[in-house]
Amino acid sequence: MTVTTDATTIPAHLLDLDARDLLAHKRAEFLLPPDVLYLDGNSLGPLHRSVPARLAGVAEREWGQQLIRSWMGDADWMHLPERVAAKLARLIGAQPDEVAVGDSTTVNVFKALAAALHLAPQGRRVILTDADNFPTDLYVAQGLNALLGGGYELRRVPNTEVADHLNADVAVLLLTEVDYRTGRRLDLPDLTARAHAAGVLTIWDLAHSAGAFPVDLDGAGADFAVGCGYKFLNGGPGAPGYLYVAARHLDRAPVAISGWMGHADVFEMAREYSPAPGARRFVPGTPQVLGLSALDSALDAFADVEMADLRAKSLSLTSTFMALMELLAARHPLELVTPTEPEQRGSQVSYRHPDARGVMARLTERGIIGDFRTPDILRFGITPLYHSHADMWRAVQGIGAVLDRAETPV
Template sequence: MTTQTALADLQTLPVPPEVLALDARDPLAHKRGDFLLPEGVIYLDGNSLGALSRRVAARVRGVTEQEWGEALIGSWTLGAAQGRDWMALPDRVAAKIARLIGAQPDEVAVGDSTSVNTFKALAAALGVAPPERRVLLTDADNFPTDLYVAQGLSALLDGRFELRRVPAGEVGAHLGADVAAVLLTQVDYRTGRCLDLAAISAQARAAGVLTVWDLAHSAGAFPVELNAAGADFAVGCGYKYLNGGPGAPAFLYVARRHHDRAPVALSGWMGHADPFEMARDYVPAPGARRFVTGTPMVLSLSALDAALDAFADVDLQVLRAKSLALTDAFIGWLDPACARLSLELVTPRGHHERGSQVSYRHPQAREVMAELIAAGLVGDFRTPDILRFGLTPLYHSFADVYRAARGVQTILEARA
């Protein structure tokens, strides 16, 4: 029997009663019906692109056919009573995201990409820091765009700030008197290792260092508590666990205490206190809205707005509990075969150190993932040798995870 033949019936593979019992007790099981999941596919790549929400499909049709097609330019201001006026759309989306990241609505701005917002956040942090502090500290293995943006900003400022890269586990030891800000990603995109946001933020604050957090693999996967941690700035994307669609707008968090003194490096007209005054001098809008740069991206913002409604009735602690249960189960089902199949778990086993993904090293990771995807089990590969599986509590079942673990084992046994 070929590997593909063995995996052909993966979706209908019998699931043990104890696994079905886990799904029967799942308080979030009903959320699966909110998503359009393709038949014949077990999708474990929501940490790259979230699944399509039924709400999004309906909302985008409404925006294009009624709000744009019929109301035309009137939709910028005429839909306030129904919550559909486009001018206020960034603020409505910001309020929904704020709940997920432990912030107040006026501390969140929505628009642009994560990379652009990282530039804004870093520029704001360096503008707030004392002038004698000239180092921007970051994880040496941080996500590439974070490093690129930091390098570009440093070059733009004629090298007045040094970008210092150190291992994530050694950041605390490098929070010296010359450090202005530290840029960290809460959940490592390759391994799923989760940094202690509260502890690191407290340590940085005690050293007089500002924090800039990348929440791309955090927001929507588990509760984030920015205000409680005393974080200064944060960014995140809308298309992973928030399910806003490809290229969905990103968000930027700015703690209230910085609103009146953090410089706005990209001061566009939609961040003006009164955009339609058409004044020739920039006057910032109240709160984080000042960091909104240009015209709201109505279609993509509307998609993200609708996708976020899936979280409206979700207890984020329940979301976290299911995420940990799913990842525990996946790890447990693969553990007995790891040594035999050359799989090395690189995701931490400790709950406090784990995001919502499971990653393994394998010497033929690229080829293995290609076979899995061809068989309908979609994860992803990260260089040089990482197999990565994102588990999304809103739409994954324990049966999905059981079948996925069996699929991985089948592929690897055929190769062995």
């Protein structure tokens, strides 16, 4: 497979944009196989080059030599969740003690929803969500409702109509900011304000937001949020997820999984639960040290990055990609499903194609790795930390070659 294109064929204006790219130096920080054009960082971010040495150090020194002493002492594994939370907080517009890092996103949806339902005004029985929300968010709501006796209704509406369904029946609004299929980005501040005006609490799933563009949870007055560590944050396969709880809710939000590691004094081994200060109370069990260490290291990629620059580059890349793909759409059955309005999209571009599954399989064979999503979506994740405008050109050349071949009668 080859994804290389003769540099002279890349349009000059794209090379010019790359020459002025403020983030161009970040690419070298990632291990990106030379024969692959990776457009799937929204499923699994690539390896940040700092991670292997960090993991080796944790394994050989902290675990191998220091053994149990690493829970305290220099390694201080006990407070690793807080250290990672501090790095993550900046990316999502939170205070460090509003963020609990650990567990999967799925488990964090459970914790957030359990807390939000408890805090919601009495008598409200509707959990309002996007009909096409990511399955785990829907399933957790179904499961928690069953656990609570089935008295809630999970009301699923198209994400463009959510605002019309905010009323006095609704307890909680559970939304993913960027739709994993279409890449549509909802207006988080506006929907949060509308929800609050209707007395509704909000839970935002930031799986496809954090690390892709700036998020300002505190600024929006959000209530709860969750997200994944392994997508745009590049924390590695199965990296810990996170939970955000607004400071104003921390002392009233019930801790559904009240574990010993979220206790105010872990080694006192008290018989009664007493929550730790801040969001640490939502880290119920032993922190996942290996995964947290990889995420901690990977998050350093953002240390010298202005999130506004990241967003500007992401939009430039996605616009470029869409414009180049338009030429292909003229001769192939590709239907753009990602909004063209910049503020309405995240950092991915998706198309419907009648044979999306087959097309993505052939692209992957060529080393152009994106995602197929049911029923007919070709999804391309675009990451401003390591993509260039030239990559957009190469990707579209490759996609064109695959589509042309598939549709040329032999």
